[in-house]
Amino acid sequence: MAEVENALRDFFTGRQDLVDAVGGGYREAVTTLEDFVLRGGKRVRPAFAWTGWLGAGGDARGPEAGPVLRACSALELVQACALVHDDIIDASTTRRGFPTVHVEFAEQHRTGGWSGDSAHFGEGVAILLGDLALAWADDMIRESGITPDASARISPVWSAMRTEVLGGQFLDISNEARADESIDAAMKVNRYKTAAYTIERPLHLGAALAGADDTLVSAYRRFGTDIGIAFQLRDDLLGVFGDPAVTGKPSGDDLRAGKRTVLFAMSLQRADAGDPAAAALLREGIGTDLSDSDVDTLRNTITSLGAVADVEKQIEDLVATALSTLETSTATTAAKQQLTEMAVAATRRDY
Amino acid sequence: MAEVENALRDFFTGRQDLVDAVGGGYREAVTTLEDFVLRGGKRVRPAFAWTGWLGAGGDARGPEAGPVLRACSALELVQACALVHDDIIDASTTRRGFPTVHVEFAEQHRTGGWSGDSAHFGEGVAILLGDLALAWADDMIRESGITPDASARISPVWSAMRTEVLGGQFLDISNEARADESIDAAMKVNRYKTAAYTIERPLHLGAALAGADDTLVSAYRRFGTDIGIAFQLRDDLLGVFGDPAVTGKPSGDDLRAGKRTVLFAMSLQRADAGDPAAAALLREGIGTDLSDSDVDTLRNTITSLGAVADVEKQIEDLVATALSTLETSTATTAAKQQLTEMAVAATRRDY
Structure with missing residues (x-):
C-alpha cells in the first residue's frame, strides 16, 4: 500500500523541526527509525483496518478517506516499536535483511571507538527509538484529522x-x-x-x-x-x-x-x-x-x-x-x- | 498531591479487566508497575501543569477541574516509562530505595530457577512495562474527560x-x-x-x-x-x-x-x-x-x-x-x- 508509506513519510516530515531543534545527532537517529518504518513489511495491520472501514460503509473517495488512511497507517508505528523492542528482547541480529536497530547502533559505537559498552549503547538507543515510535503512533492518530x-x-x-x-x-x-x-x-x-x-x-x-x-x-x-x-x-x-x-x-x-x-x-x-x-x-x-x-x-x-x-x-x-x-x-x-x-x-x- | 495518586489509582483500576483477560501473570507484572507509579516521587510535573492551569484562570472548584487533574496526572505515566527505561540504560540497580524494575524481574527469574538469562529476562519485562506506561499515558489523557x-x-x-x-x-x-x-x-x-x-x-x-x-x-x-x-x-x-x-x-x-x-x-x-x-x-x-x-x-x-x-x-x-x-x-x-x-x-x- 503506497498510500500508507506516503502517509508515514508525511508524518516523519512533519516531525523534522521538532527533532532538529533538539539537534546533536537526534535527526540521524530518527532517520534510522524512519528508514526502518518505510522499508518495512506488508502493511498487514493498516490493510485490515482500511478494509474493515470500507466494509462498514467507508467511502474511499469521500472526505473521510484521507484522515482514516492516516489513522490506519499509525498502526505501523506501533508495529515499529513492537519490532525494535522485540528484537532487543529476542537478541535478534537481523530483520528484513538489515541489521536490527540495536545492532546497527552498537556497530556505530564500535566503529566510532566510543567509550562504554557498544552492545549496551545500541540497546539504549533502540529502547528510546522504540519509545519514540510508540509515542508518535499516538500523535499520528491524534493528528489524523478524523472527527x-x-x-x-x-x-x-x-x-x-x-x-x-x-x-x-x-x-x-x-x-x-x-x-x-x-x-x-x-x-x-x-x-x-x-x-x-x-x-x-x-x-x-x-x-x-x-x-x-x-x-x-x-x-x-x-x-x-x-x-x-x-x-x-x-x-x-x-x-x-x-x-x-x-x-x-x-x-x-x-x-x-x-x-x-x-x-x-x-x-x-x-x-x-x-x-x-x-x-x-x-x-x-x-x-x-x-x-x-x-x-x-x-x-x-x-x-x-x-x-x-x-x-x-x-x-x-x-x-x-x-x-x-x-x-x-x-x-x-x-x-x-x-x-x-x-x-x-x-x-x-x-x- | 494525594489527588494525583487517586487519579492514577483509579486509572489502574479501570485497566484491570483488560489486563485480567490476557492472564498468565500479566496482572502481577502490571501490579509491579502500579506500585512503582504509586510509591513514586514528588509529582513535580503534574504540580506544574496543574498550577499552570490555575494561573491561566482554571477554577479548582469548577467542572473542568476533575478532567484537568486527570490529564495532568498522566504526566506521571510518561515519567514511569522514562524512569523504568532509563534505569535499564543506566544499569541502575535501585530507585527510591527499591530494586529497579528490571532488577526486580531478574530476581524473580533467578529465584524461580527459570530458563535463560535472568538479567536479560528482567530487562525484557521492564522494556514492556515501560512501553505499557507510555501507551497508558496517552490513554489517560484521552480518557481524562477534557473537552x-x-x-x-x-x-x-x-x-x-x-x-x-x-x-x-x-x-x-x-x-x-x-x-x-x-x-x-x-x-x-x-x-x-x-x-x-x-x-x-x-x-x-x-x-x-x-x-x-x-x-x-x-x-x-x-x-x-x-x-x-x-x-x-x-x-x-x-x-x-x-x-x-x-x-x-x-x-x-x-x-x-x-x-x-x-x-x-x-x-x-x-x-x-x-x-x-x-x-x-x-x-x-x-x-x-x-x-x-x-x-x-x-x-x-x-x-x-x-x-x-x-x-x-x-x-x-x-x-x-x-x-x-x-x-x-x-x-x-x-x-x-x-x-x-x-x-x-x-x-x-x-x-
Whole structure:
C-alpha cells in the first residue's frame, strides 16, 4: 500500500523541526527509525483496518478517506516499536535483511571507538527509538484529522490493542522462561501477541472509524480472531518446516530459539501420551544449539507424532469458521471478497 | 498531591479487566508497575501543569477541574516509562530505595530457577512495562474527560514534550559515549531531558488546557526553561557534592557514572585554560571506579577551579530572570506565589 508509506513519510516530515531543534545527532537517529518504518513489511495491520472501514460503509473517495488512511497507517508505528523492542528482547541480529536497530547502533559505537559498552549503547538507543515510535503512533492518530466522534469511538479499541499486544509479548517471554508446556499458554500468546493485534483489533478499529453497529463489530472480531490464530499457527509451522529462502530465517529457527508454540505443545502432549522417547527428544532439544541434522530429527518426530496434521486441521477449521462468519456478516460484498483473499493469503500452506 | 495518586489509582483500576483477560501473570507484572507509579516521587510535573492551569484562570472548584487533574496526572505515566527505561540504560540497580524494575524481574527469574538469562529476562519485562506506561499515558489523557477543544489545544504540546524528552535522553547517552566535553552539549541535555520535560512543557500543557493566550504561554515557557535548567544545574551539584543521606545515591555518583554535566564541562574548560594537571586529573577520573578519596580529590579540584561558584552564579541568574518573567506575566497572583515557591524549592542550595 503506497498510500500508507506516503502517509508515514508525511508524518516523519512533519516531525523534522521538532527533532532538529533538539539537534546533536537526534535527526540521524530518527532517520534510522524512519528508514526502518518505510522499508518495512506488508502493511498487514493498516490493510485490515482500511478494509474493515470500507466494509462498514467507508467511502474511499469521500472526505473521510484521507484522515482514516492516516489513522490506519499509525498502526505501523506501533508495529515499529513492537519490532525494535522485540528484537532487543529476542537478541535478534537481523530483520528484513538489515541489521536490527540495536545492532546497527552498537556497530556505530564500535566503529566510532566510543567509550562504554557498544552492545549496551545500541540497546539504549533502540529502547528510546522504540519509545519514540510508540509515542508518535499516538500523535499520528491524534493528528489524523478524523472527527472527534470517530476519535471517541476508536479510543477503547486503540487502548485495548496496545494493552493486549504488550500482554502477549509478556506472556511470550514469560512462558519461554518458565518452560510452560501447555497448549493453553501457547494459545494465549497467539491470541494476544498475534491475533488481536494483527487482525481482530485493526478490523475493529476500521469498524469503529466507520461507526459500524455491534453486529458487524462482533462478526469482524470473531473473523479476525480465528484468522489471526490460524495465521500464527501457519507461522509456527513455517518456523519449524519453512524454507529459509522464503522465511528469511534459518531453518528450524523456532526450535533453536526455544519458542513455546502450539505446534510444540501439541507434539509434547501426544508424545507424553504414548511415546516417552519422543518426549525426551523434544524436551532435550528445544532451545539448544541444534545441528541441521538434529533439526531434521525433531521435525520428523513432530510430524510422526501427528502434530503437523493436527495443526493443519486446526488452521483449516479456523479458516472455514472465519469465512462463514464473514459471509453471513453485514460487511459490503466488495470487502467480503477482499477480506477472504487476505485471510486465505495469510493462512495458506505455501512451502 | 494525594489527588494525583487517586487519579492514577483509579486509572489502574479501570485497566484491570483488560489486563485480567490476557492472564498468565500479566496482572502481577502490571501490579509491579502500579506500585512503582504509586510509591513514586514528588509529582513535580503534574504540580506544574496543574498550577499552570490555575494561573491561566482554571477554577479548582469548577467542572473542568476533575478532567484537568486527570490529564495532568498522566504526566506521571510518561515519567514511569522514562524512569523504568532509563534505569535499564543506566544499569541502575535501585530507585527510591527499591530494586529497579528490571532488577526486580531478574530476581524473580533467578529465584524461580527459570530458563535463560535472568538479567536479560528482567530487562525484557521492564522494556514492556515501560512501553505499557507510555501507551497508558496517552490513554489517560484521552480518557481524562477534557473537552475536544482542550484536547486539540494540548495535542502539539503533548507531542513536543515526548519527542523532546526522548531526544534529551538520546543526547545524554550519546554525549557520554562520545565523551563530548562541550558546555553546549551538556546544556542541550539539560534543556530537553530536564527543563522542557519537567517544567516548561507541563506549564505549557496547563496553559493550553485553560486556553491561555500566547503572551502567558510564552512567559510560562521562558520561566519554565530557566527554572528547569537551574534545577538541573542544582542536581548536577548534588550529583557531585550531595549528601548520600539526602540524595539517596552514593556520594560522587555522577563522577563515577561518567555523567557529562555542565558542571564538569565548565571545570574542564577552566582547567584547559590554565591548569593542565587538573585537566588531566578530571579526564582520567571521570567514569571510572573512583575510591572515596579519589572523589574528594576531584571535588576539591572542581571547587578550586571555580566551577562551583560559576554554576551557583548561573543558577542565581536563571532564578532571578525566571522570577521576573513570572512577576510581569498575566498569571493570577495566587499562581505567581505558588510557582515562585516551587521554583525556589527546586533550585535551592540545601546541602
